[in-house]
Amino acid sequence: MDNKRRKFLKIAGASVLAGIGAPAVIKLTAATPALASGHGEAPAHAPAPDAHGGHAEEAPQGVRLGMVIDLRKMNENPEMLDSAIAACIAAHNIPEFPDKKNEVKWIWKAPFENVFTDHSASHSAAKVKNFPSVALCNHCDDPPCVRACPTQATFRLEKNGIVAMDFHRCIGCRFCMAACPYGARSFNWQDPRPYIKKYNKEFPSRMKGVVEKCNFCGERLALGQEPACVEACKGTGAIVFGDLNDAKSEIRAVLDKEFTIQRKPTLGTKPSVFYIV
Amino acid sequence: MYNKGTIIPGLILFVLFVTFPIWFNGLTTAGDLPKPELPPGGEKQCVMPADYMRANHMQLLNEWRDNVLRDGDREILEINGKKYPKGLQMACMTCHSQKEKFCDSCHTYAAVDPYCWDCHLTPNEAGSKEAMH
Ligand code: SF4
Ligand code: SF4
Numbered sequence: 204m205d206n207k208r209r210k211f212l213k214i215a216g217a218s219v220l221a222g223i224g225a226p227a228v229i230k231l232t233a234a235t236p237a238l239a240s241g242h243g244e245a246p247a248h249a250p251a252p253d254a255h256g257g258h259a260e261e262a263p264q265g266v267r268l269g270m271v272i273d274l275r276k277m278n279e280n281p282e283m284l285d286s287a288i289a290a291c292i293a294a295h296n297i298p299e300f301p302d303k304k305n306e307v308k309w310i311w312k313a314p315f316e317n318v319f320t321d322h323s324a325s326h327s328a329a330k331v332k333n334f335p336s337v338a339l340c341n342h343c344d345d346p347p348c349v350r351a352c353p354t355q356a357t358f359r360l361e362k363n364g365i366v367a368m369d370f371h372r373c374i375g376c377r378f379c380m381a382a383c384p385y386g387a388r389s390f391n392w393q394d395p396r397p398y399i400k401k402y403n404k405e406f407p408s409r410m411k412g413v414v415e416k417c418n419f420c421g422e423r424l425a426l427g428q429e430p431a432c433v434e435a436c437k438g439t440g441a442i443v444f445g446d447l448n449d450a451k452s453e454i455r456a457v458l459d460k461e462f463t464i465q466r467k468p469t470l471g472t473k474p475s476v477f478y479i480v
Numbered sequence: 481m482y483n484k485g486t487i488i489p490g491l492i493l494f495v496l497f498v499t500f501p502i503w504f505n506g507l508t509t510a511g512d513l514p515k516p517e518l519p520p521g522g523e524k525q526c527v528m529p530a531d532y533m534r535a536n537h538m539q540l541l542n543e544w545r546d547n548v549l550r551d552g553d554r555e556i557l558e559i560n561g562k563k564y565p566k567g568l569q570m571a572c573m574t575c576h577s578q579k580e581k582f583c584d585s586c587h588t589y590a591a592v593d594p595y596c597w598d599c600h601l602t603p604n605e606a607g608s609k610e611a612m613h
Contacts, residue, residue: 296601360552369549370599396605404606405570407599425554 208412211374215353267344267364268419269447269475270433271457274336276441283441284312284337287432294420294431296408298395307389309417310339310432319478321467334480339432340387340417341466341474342366351382356414364447364475365419375412384470388416447475514589517581527557527564527571541568541596568600577603 277284291297291310298307315334316323346366348357356372357379359365380388394411402408406422409415420430428434433444445454457463463477481487518524526533528540544566547553557564557571564571576582579602587594 358550362552365552367549367552369545371545371549399609402601402606402609404573404601404603404610405567407569408601410595410598421552422554425552 208374212376215374215376265364265448266362267447267475268342268424269364269445269454269477270339270419270430271443271454271461271463271477271479272337273441273443273461273479274334275479276436276439277337278334280439280441281335283436283439284335287337287435287442288312290431290435291417293401294403294406294423295418296395296399296403296406297415298391298398298408299400300393300398305392307391307395307415309389309415310337312336313338318466319464319480321469322464336478338385338387338466339476340366340383340419341385341472341476342417342419344473344475345471347382347384347472348379348388351378353378360421363424365421367418367421368414368416370407370409370413370415373413375414377414379414384467384472385474388414390414514585516583516585517578519575519577519582521575523575525560525562526575527559538594541572544568568596569606573600573603579604 288310292299295309297309300306312335315331315336316327318336318338342365344364346357346359349359349366352358353376354372354374356369356374358367358369360367375390377390380386380390391409391411391413396408399408420428420432423430429437430442430444433442436442440457443454443457445452447454447458449455457479458477461479463479465474465477468474528536533540547555548566554566557566573579579597
């Protein structure tokens with residue numbers, strides 16, 4: 204396996220180099236009419252009128268799974284967040300490396316300002332600065348990670364909006380990690396098996412050289428169960444999970460009632476995870 | 481013929497060398513067919529007839545993988561009253577709990593090294609970290 208991956212990457216690398224080289228050669232040899240004629244072309248970055256109207260955007264149809272996380276409740280009861288994280292780790296055979304730089308995280312704690320970079324301010328209160336927040340894959344409606352993946356190992360399930368991964372197909376190029384603006388993906392730099400505390404025998408582990416992330420517990424949903432982190436907070440309403448397009452769902456009731464924010468909404472990835480702060 | 485003394489022994493050596501795999505296999509036990517051990521517990525039935533599974537289990541697993549992961553079709557198969565969720569760990573390994581005596585016996589013989597086990601846990605491996613916690 205390692206051998207094949209390596210060979211593939213060598214070939215891929217060589218072709219990328221060739222690909223980068225080719226336009227440069229063309230540029231050198233071909234005349235540059237656009238530059239010569241001066242104002243012949245509009246600058247490439249000129250905004251197209253009304254392209255980002257915002258309000259004109261059509262919401263995607265069909266089931267769209269999403270999540271509302273109530274950070275107020277999480278902070279009242281910090282153990283709840285820990286147990287949610289532990290539930291995810293146990294359900295998915297997530298390795299716990301002692302070294303932070305190898306960390307594999309599906310759902311994790313981070314300072315408020317790291318999670319909500321759009322909402323950071325120079326004089327925010329200590330309370331805000333120390334407000335422990337939680338992050339996970341947003342299962343974006345327009346996910347850049349999917350566009351970046353050259354093998355379609357990351358893809359979007361049209362029937363429920365989950366951004367899923369087919370670990371079998373991942374070649375470990377990490378383009379998706381570079382593309383995800385939320386740092387929601389982790390890479391297995393080493394064999395994860397020795398660092399998995401307890402195996403869930405219903406779920407595979409991963410191998411060295413593979414990217415992974417939260418899968419909205421697709422395997423549990425299929426059995427009619429809630430995501431593991433939601434189940435861990437059961438009865439508290441700290442995490443509400445459901446169909447964003449179903450007007451009668453619990454999640455919509457919460458969204459209609461509460462003030463919620465999303466992570467980096469200005470990037471246009473349309474995250475499906477909402478936060479009450 | 482010139483150099484008869486060198487050429488003829490040389491030819492004999494060459495023929496022996498080239499046919500080495502044929503007679504070596506015949507003399508040694510390398511040609512023994514594998515004898516996979518059936519699942520313990522007298523499990524006789526599988527999701528498909530044994531002949532089909534012998535020839536096509538890899539295609540079936542590939543199909544299941546695409547069903548489950550790519551199409552989100554995790555429909556549970558029911559065969560003669562027994563339920564099989566599509567999955568190597570969730571279906572196959574529950575009966576074939578001795579991968580070493582079943583899967584490996586043929587895979588080793590055929591010198592194939594499927595990398596399924598790099599991620600999918602065999603019952604032995606899964607059990608190894610169950611006592612902890
Ligand atoms: S949060 Fe990142 S990994 Fe998740 S869907 Fe969006 S871009 Fe992809
Ligand atoms: S939805 Fe499932 S995979 Fe995602 S963070 Fe929660 S428990 Fe983990």
